[in-house]
Amino acid sequence: MTDTTARPAAAHELPAADDPRLKDTWARRQLLVLVAGVAVLSTLPLFLGEQAQSVAIRTLIFAIMAVGWNLMSGFGGMFSFGHAAFFGIGAYTGAYLLVDHGISPWISMVVAAVLSAAVGVAIAYLCLRYKLAGSYFALATFAFAQMFLLIVQNVDALHKTEGFNVEILPSDSWSMLQFQQGDPLYFWIPLAILAAAVLVSILYVRSRAGQYAQAVRDDEVAASSLGINTMRARLIAVALSCGVTAVAGVYYTQYYFFVGPEQAFGSAVSVEAIVPAVIGGIGTIWGPVIGAMVVGPLSELVATVLRNPPGFLSFLQGTSGLDVAVYATLLIVIVIVMPKGIFGTIRDRWRS
Amino acid sequence: MKKIASVMTALVVAGGLAACSGSDGGGSSESGTVTIGSIHPTSGALAGVGGLMDDGAKLAVDDINAAGGIKALDGAKLKLSSGDSQGKAEVGQSEAQRLIADGAVALVGTYQSDVTQNVAAVAERGRVPFVIDVAVDDKILQQGYKYAFRVQPDATSMGTSGAQSLAKIGQDSGTPITSVAYLHIEGAFGDSVFKAFEAEAAAQGITSVKEITYPATNFSDATTQVREAAAAKPDVIVATGYYPDGVLIAKAVSELKPDIQGLYGIANGAFDDGSFPAASGESGQNVLSANYHYDANDERVADIRTRFEAKYGKPMETASILSYQAVEVVAAGLEKSGSDDPEKLREAIAGISIDDPLLAFDGPITFDERGQNENATVIVMQVQGDNVEQVFPQEFSTKDLVFPATAAR
Structure with missing residues (x-):
């Protein structure tokens, strides 16, 4: 302590306000990565066959859902096990408005986002009002998603268990978001939506509302004692999360031409929103995207390998269901080796 | 450990990308x-x-x-x-x-x-x-x-011809059927078969049709529904659904022993399945099933x-x-x-016509303007002993029909 003179003098002085080390370049760096990532990915349709492209599109839809889920559950700390409800609201809003009223899916995206955000806020308000936290909150959201599934299956206006078929148009239409099968636009549009969702994440995390939400997540009492309106901070996270997820739902209906209760509100959908984020890294910007890129093509990859297996795997030819085993193994390995997810763990290694 | 983890990650990510780019369209079929x-x-x-x-x-x-x-x-x-x-x-x-x-x-x-x-x-x-x-x-x-x-x-034609066959069986055996209780699974499948049956039933002299539905999930006991069906004092109980619920219904009917002439499935996933006689045992005996079926x-x-x-x-x-x-x-x-x-x-x-279908259909396979096989129809089968036998109409029958089809009790 006494030989402070040995240390460089600069360490004593407060850095000047315009010191480059104090400049926060985080947001700018994230945006650069985003732009570069979109630029690289947007060339994918040039290399992909039709089926590979359809897998890539499914992956993008997963990624949008996971980014949405992460806003609420990662940054907001409210673990949702019922994101199928919000995905389903999106898918059904799009289907209902298009099939029964001929309204363009672009408009549906806005309507669905607003509707889903409102429903999400209502559910979350009830849960938080009655102090449901942790696994109880998760169970409550799960229950709500199941409730939506049952309601939809029994409402005539939503075609009960029949679901909706989107009519196939004779020619391409931007306003109705319908193109030739295999058109690269089917890839570029969800890529743009994903980019927008990631942008929302980046801006939100930097914003006052996002900082509040993270503070509440880390210590609710401390945050509240500093004057943060904890309910409000959390509900904003929920609204953003549900809105983003609903847009993925609208696009799902548009791309797949058919949506039924199980495709929209089934509990498998909730899991599909969670798994990419968990594998990639909860509460990180890039975790859900990276996770989706791993999980999305996985079963296709395994199936492709098994169709024409290399010599040493030839005994596996024709086995079905192996993708599930690989998936489970991968999940276990990641949880043990990289508890913070792929991106979270690598980032931490990098920093240390 | 660190190394292993990063290698794993790299592999996983690379694998993901490879799947995206793999398996391009192989083009058209090779010659021959x-x-x-x-x-x-x-x-x-x-x-x-x-x-x-x-x-x-x-x-x-x-x-x-x-x-x-x-x-x-x-x-x-x-x-x-x-x-x-x-x-x-x-x-x-x-x-x-x-x-x-x-x-x-x-x-x-x-x-x-x-x-x-x-x-x-x-x-x-x-x-x-x-x-x-x-x-x-x-x-x-x-x-x-x-x-x-x-x-x-399709569902509609199965419901319609199911009603026709049932009425015909009643007439042929000298015990006309005028009332049925209809148990069906909730959802598009059960609803559409039931509606078609109901529409045709009146024309066939089946004047009273009581509808009872049961849920598609978490259905573990059919006693309540079968009791409700029996309360209507029907001539026949009709059931439309999948395999597990069909077995439950057959068991409940055999336990409650309602005073009916038979249990009759339409588009039922259980009653004519090869494993149904063994799965249902005594309760499955003589159960009838109107369904599409291979021509035995x-x-x-x-x-x-x-x-x-x-x-x-x-x-x-x-x-x-x-x-x-x-x-x-x-x-x-x-x-x-x-x-x-x-x-x-x-x-x-x-424009095709396939004259020797493998299924017990009314005629050759030909498609109407919607693409539906026009001659696709159902035949009636019955569980007899350890087997599912074809019993109606005569041209497809492998065994004689037992009707009234009350189980051997």
């Missing part, structure tokens, strides 16, 4: 082979029946190739490319896209109505004919699709079923025969058009 795509749920909860159906399609391809291939295409051989829908609509869709991109000139599938809807949309947009082997929902062919064809009867009197069917069992080690159920039949429809279309161009193949299938 014609590829048919088959999409069934070969993994997941329905893997059992899905696997049988895929095997049925494979056997059809092998048989056609062994008999000299497609003669109109200089003996070109068929090749079956199998896809796995995993029972999920969106996976079925991407599998259909893969198969079409890999040069499949036609698709067959898919067992489930929702998966079939998605695959039908892909086939329509990809302009590739799609022959539906099993999928009951009327709605699939109500979209105005030109490339979808269905071999099995047909020698060709017997031969196919024997060889199937020898090759795959399992009995060939009706669904699997339908897959076999669907491949035959495509092959006949290829013979007729003399071309492996999907557009021409569609034309040929639309």
Whole structure:
């Protein structure tokens, strides 16, 4: 302590306000990565066959859902096990408005986002009002998603268990978001939506509302004692999360031409929103995207390998269901080796 | 540890990217082979029946190739490319896209109505004919699709002919049926079969129809519903549903012993399944079932079923025969058009007539303007001893009908 003179003098002085080390370049760096990532990915349709492209599109839809889920559950700390409800609201809003009223899916995206955000806020308000936290909150959201599934299956206006078929148009239409099968636009549009969702994440995390939400997540009492309106901070996270997820739902209906209760509100959908984020890294910007890129093509990859297996795997030819085993193994390995997810763990290694 | 983790990560990420870029469309079929795509749920909860159906399609391809291939295409051989829908609509869709991109000139599938809807949309947009082997929902062919064809009867025609057969059985046995209690599963399948039955029942002299529904999930005991049905004092209890619920209903009926002339399934997934007599035991005896079924009197069917069992080690159920039949429809279309161009193949299938169907149908397989097989119909079967016997109409019967069909008690 006494030989402070040995240390460089600069360490004593407060850095000047315009010191480059104090400049926060985080947001700018994230945006650069985003732009570069979109630029690289947007060339994918040039290399992909039709089926590979359809897998890539499914992956993008997963990624949008996971980014949405992460806003609420990662940054907001409210673990949702019922994101199928919000995905389903999106898918059904799009289907209902298009099939029964001929309204363009672009408009549906806005309507669905607003509707889903409102429903999400209502559910979350009830849960938080009655102090449901942790696994109880998760169970409550799960229950709500199941409730939506049952309601939809029994409402005539939503075609009960029949679901909706989107009519196939004779020619391409931007306003109705319908193109030739295999058109690269089917890839570029969800890529743009994903980019927008990631942008929302980046801006939100930097914003006052996002900082509040993270503070509440880390210590609710401390945050509240500093004057943060904890309910409000959390509900904003929920609204953003549900809105983003609903847009993925609208696009799902548009791309797949058919949506039924199980495709929209089934509990498998909730899991599909969670798994990419968990594998990639909860509460990180890039975790859900990276996770989706791993999980999305996985079963296709395994199936492709098994169709024409290399010599040493030839005994596996024709086995079905192996993708599930690989998936489970991968999940276990990641949880043990990289508890913070792929991106979270690598980032931490990098920093240390 | 760190190293292992980062290597793992790199592998996983690289793998993900590789899958995105892998398996480009293989282009059109190599000369001398014609590829048919088959999409069934070969993994997941329905893997059992899905696997049988895929095997049925494979056997059809092998048989056609062994008999000299497609003669109109200089003996070109068929090749079956199998896809796995995993029972999920969106996976079925991407599998259909893969198969079409890999040069499949036609698709067959898919067992489930929702998966079939998605695959039908892909086939329509990809302009590739799609022959539906099993999928009951009327709605699939109500979209105005030109490339979808269905071999099995739809829900409406099963409900209608189920009512006609029931009335006829009553008249023939001298115990006219005037009232029924109808138990059916909730959802599109049960609703549409019931509605068609109800509409036809009045015309057939069945004046009283009581409807009782039960949930599709978490249905573990049918006693309440059967008691409610019995309270209406019907002549016959009718049931429409899948396998597990069908077994429960048969058990509840045999326990409660209502005063009825029989338990009669329409499009019931249990009552004519080969494993039902063993699964239901005493309670299954004499249960009737109106359903589409393979023609047990047909020698060709017997031969196919024997060889199937020898090759795959399992009995060939009706669904699997339908897959076999669907491949035959495509092959006949290829013979007729003399071309492996999907557009021409569609034309040929639309105008096809297959005179010796493997199923107990009213006549040859021909498709109407919607793509529905016009002569697809149901026959009535009955559990007798350890077997499911065909009992009505006479031309298809393997054993005499027992009616009133009260269980041996």
